[in-house]
Amino acid sequence: MPIVRADRLTRISAALLQAAGASQEEADAVATGCVNANLAGHDSHGVIAVPTYIDRIKAGHIVPGATWTIIQESPTTTVIDGHWGFGFHVNAKAMALTIEKAKTANVAACTVFRQSHVGRLAAYPLMAMREGMIGIATADSGRSPKHVAPFGGKEARLGTNPISIAVPSDLDAPFYLDMATSAVAAGKIQLAVARGDKIPTGWIIDAEGRHTNDPTQYRKGGALLPLGGTEGYKGSGLAAMVEVLCGLLTGLGFGVEPTGRHNDGCFMAVFNVAAFRPLKEFKREVAEFARYLKSTPPSEGSTGVYYPGEIEGVREQQRLRDGIEVEDATWDKLRALAREYRLDTVLDLA
Numbered sequence: 001m002p003i004v005r006a007d008r009l010t011r012i013s014a015a016l017l018q019a020a021g022a023s024q025e026e027a028d029a030v031a032t033g034c035v036n037a038n039l040a041g042h043d044s045h046g047v048i049a050v051p052t053y054i055d056r057i058k059a060g061h062i063v064p065g066a067t068w069t070i071i072q073e074s075p076t077t078t079v080i081d082g083h084w085g086f087g088f089h090v091n092a093k094a095m096a097l098t099i100e101k102a103k104t105a106n107v108a109a110c111t112v113f114r115q116s117h118v119g120r121l122a123a124y125p126l127m128a129m130r131e132g133m134i135g136i137a138t139a140d141s142g143r144s145p146k147h148v149a150p151f152g153g154k155e156a157r158l159g160t161n162p163i164s165i166a167v168p169s170d171l172d173a174p175f176y177l178d179m180a181t182s183a184v185a186a187g188k189i190q191l192a193v194a195r196g197d198k199i200p201t202g203w204i205i206d207a208e209g210r211h212t213n214d215p216t217q218y219r220k221g222g223a224l225l226p227l228g229g230t231e232g233y234k235g236s237g238l239a240a241m242v243e244v245l246c247g248l249l250t251g252l253g254f255g256v257e258p259t260g261r262h263n264d265g266c267f268m269a270v271f272n273v274a275a276f277r278p279l280k281e282f283k284r285e286v287a288e289f290a291r292y293l294k295s296t297p298p299s300e301g302s303t304g305v306y307y308p309g310e311i312e313g314v315r316e317q318q319r320l321r322d323g324i325e326v327e328d329a330t331w332d333k334l335r336a337l338a339r340e341y342r343l344d345t346v347l348d349l350a
C-alpha cells in the first residue's frame with residue numbers, strides 16, 4: 001500500500017472532485033473532511049469514499065453548487081434544505097449557523113435534509129467544541145438503502161445512524177465520542193473487502209441471517225448487526241431514536257425509496273458551556289476527569305485506558321508524521337480517475 005502525506009492526499013482528492021464538477025470550496029471541504037477521517041484512523045470515511053462521491057455526481061445524486069435554503073427558523077432553531085449538495089459543505093454551514101445562534105441564545109439546534117453523505121460525523125460537534133461549546137450531532141441516510149438489521153431480525157431496516165458529542169477541555173487531544181449505533185460502520189466492511197481481510201464474527205450476518213466473517217457476504221444480501229452483540233437491543237434502540245430525530249423530525253421518512261439516492265438527515269444541537277458554569281473551570285475539570293479515567297490500572301490483556309477521542313488524537317499525530325497508508329484498491333481508483341480527467345501527470349499518481 002502506498003503511504004501518502006496528508007497534504008498531498010488532500011490536494012489529489014480536491015483536484016479530482018473539482019474535475020468532476022465541484023467548486024473549489026466544495027472540493028476542499030470534502031477532501032479535507034475525508035483526509036481528516038484518515039488522520040483520525042477512521043479510514044472507512046477517508047479517501048476510500050472519494051470515487052463513490054464522484055460516481056454520485058455523475059449519476060446526478062450529488063448536485064455541485066447547490067444552494068442550501070432555510071425552510072423555517074426561530075432564534076434557536078433552523079430547518080435547512082441542502083438541495084442535494086455535498087453533505088460536508090452543507091452540514092458544516094448548518095453547524096456554523098447553529099453555533100452563532102447558541103452564542104446569543106445559549107442553546108440552539110437544527111435539522112438538515114436533502115444532502116449527500118456528511119462523512120465523519122465528529123467533524124461537526126468538534127466545530128462547537130473549538131468555540132467553547134458542547135456539540136451534538138446524529139445522522140441517518142434517509143430513505144436510501146438500509147444497512148442494519150434490527151435486533152432479532154435478518155433484513156436491514158436501519159441505517160448505521162451515528163452519534164457524536166464533543167466537549168471542550170484542556171486536554172491535548174479533544175474529548176469526544178463518535179460512534180455508529182451498528183456493530184461497525186458500513187465503510188469498514190468496504191475497507192475489509194478492499195484489503196482482502198476477514199472481519200470479526202458479530203459484525204454482519206449473511207442473507208440467511210447467519211453470522212459470518214466474510215465481508216463479501218454483506219453485498220450479497222447480508223446486513224450489519226446492531227451495536228451490543230448479545231445485548232444488541234441497546235444499539236438497535238439507539239438507532240431507532242436517531243432515525244426519529246434525523247428521518248422523521250426532518251420529514252425524510254423511513255423505509256427505502258426506489259431510486260436509492262443517499263440522503264443524509266441530520267439533527268445537531270449546541271450548548272454554550274458558559275451559560276451553565278465558567279468555561280475555564282469546566283475545561284479544567286473535564287481534563288481532570290479524563291486523567292481520572294486513565295489512572296485505573298489496566299485489566300488483563302489491556303495496554304491501559306484511553307479517554308473518548310484520545311486514540312484518534314494519537315493516530316492523527318502519528319499519521320501527520322509518518323503519512324497515511326492507502327489500500328491498493330483505493331489508490332488504483334484514484335489513479336484511474338486521474339487518467340480519466342487527464343490529471344495523472346499533474347498529480348503524479350505513480
